[in-house]
Amino acid sequence: MKWISDKLGNLTDIISGSTPSSEVKAYWGGEHVWITPTDLGKLEGLYITSSERKLTGAGLKNASLTLIPKNSVVMSSRAPIGHLGITTTDIYTNQGCKSFVCSSKVDALFLYYTLKQQVKKIQSLGSGSTFAEVSKSMLEDFTISFPEKITHQKQIATNLKTQLSEIEKARKAAEMKQHELKAISTKQQQTVLDILEDLPRVPLDYYLEGIEAGKSIQTTELLAKKDEVGVLKVSAVSWDKFQPDEAKAVIGNYNPPIKHQVKKGDLIITRANTLELVGAVVLVEQDYRNRLLSDKTLRLKLKPDEIIPQYLLYILKLPEARKHIEDNATGSSNSMRNISQKSICTIPIPQADETLQKEIIELMQSNRAEVKKVDEALKLMLEDLDVLPNKILDQVFNEFENE
Structure with missing residues (x-):
């Protein structure tokens, strides 16, 4: 099987799209398929059969759109670069797409897979201050390899x-x-x-002897090794299990107080994280003498004769407790959220x-x-x-x- 190479501009006719005025209702709601990068991104499979928005004949004329025939390959050329599809009918596109109308030298399905395999190289050609875009001229000069037959x-x-x-x-x-x-x-x-x-509800404080927090200690940005003293990151407390490796190494020879060490049976809750993870809770299954509570990870000290730790663990994961935590968390929606010890103490717990x-x-x-x-x-x-x-x-x- 002989393979040769050539530029896409010699193998296909590359067509750019455009958009008619969105303010003119007469241009929209017609029968002409008009593809955008969003349409390509939503494709389930190889083939383009329809579009979210369609144009009228007046819309086509206004935007001076060129028809893209059946069995052409369409690629999003921006936002993002690289979504692909093969047309099963005549279509048009907006300016965020480039369409490849195949000559007799190249098969459309083969070209689709070639572009898919080369997508990272094509993306590297993109430029632009707002978002990366690959131009028609760049694609025309892009060389691919293919079987001669x-x-x-x-x-x-x-x-x-x-x-x-x-x-x-x-x-x-x-x-x-x-x-x-x-x-x-x-x-x-x-x-x-x-x-x-x-069941009646009581505030979490009803079952607590107290809440213990660590403190802010000077650390490196490196994760602590198992034999090094490390301060817990909030990522050490997830919904699944305790992650002891998620801890920053302490600077210097710090001798931590025993109460800051993480121990078997500790029920640890985070007071700061994203909205989905603030108030996340884990039950520690063994001693970790080299792992310390931080000021953002709190130990719930339970009254041993009143509540079983595993029970509270599951209750704090249920929707009622989560709603209380998220409703009382403070902070910007785009940043870390915080929940105070006072708010933690008032979480409703089924008695x-x-x-x-x-x-x-x-x-x-x-x-x-x-x-x-x-x-x-x-x-x-x-x-x-x-x-x-x-x-x-x-x-x-x-x-x-x-x-």
Whole structure:
């Protein structure tokens, strides 16, 4: 199979788009498909069949738009560069797209995969102060490699389409399984909410002996090693589990007070983070003598005979507690939020006896390990599936070009 190289301008007719005045109603709501980068970004699959907005004949005339025929490749040339699609009907585009009307030298599907494989190089050509854009002249000068015979191009493109279609099927199946797992967790949570609905509420302070905070200590920006003393970052407290590696190394030979050390059984809550994570809480499962509370990570000291730590852990994750925390968090919507100890102390807690607390814990923990294991496996699978198409494209094009 002989491969040759040529410029896109010699292989295709590259067409730019434009936009008629949005203030003139007579230009809009017609039957002519008019594609934007947003339309391309929403494509599920290869092919362009319609658009969110359509133009009238008057709109086409006003914007001096050039028709882009069926079986052309369309690429967003800004905001962002690189969304792709193949037309299944005659279309028009706005100025954020460049369309490639293929000559007899290049197959449209092959060109689609070629541009997809070369998208990073094309993006590197972009320039502009507001947002990066790649121009028509740049694309006309962009060189691609391709089999000389169109039949070979079609063969390669068809094989790629089959392989990538199977990857997409696997991705959708994994996402569907994730939705099923979420439904299981939602149903489980709803069972707990139904049990708690009629219980009286008391402020969290009712169950506390106190709240202990660390203090601001001079640290480096480096993460502390396991044998180094480190001050917890707020990222050490997530919704999943305690992350002891998320701690900044302390400068100098600091001898911390024992009360600042993180210990097994600590229920730690963050007083500062994004809106979704402020008030996040974890239960520490072992001693970490080299990890210290910061002024943004608080230890809830519970009355041992009144409440089981695991029960409170789950209650603080439920919608009622989250609403209280988010409603009382202060700060800009675009920055860190803070919640005061006073507001933490007034979080409403369903007042349950020990037997019911244990029942709630059992309900929340049932199938939890298995669901978590499957969910983590699915996340890893999706990460692999996200990068696999590019790997396949690189492998195919590099292999044939090196023949």
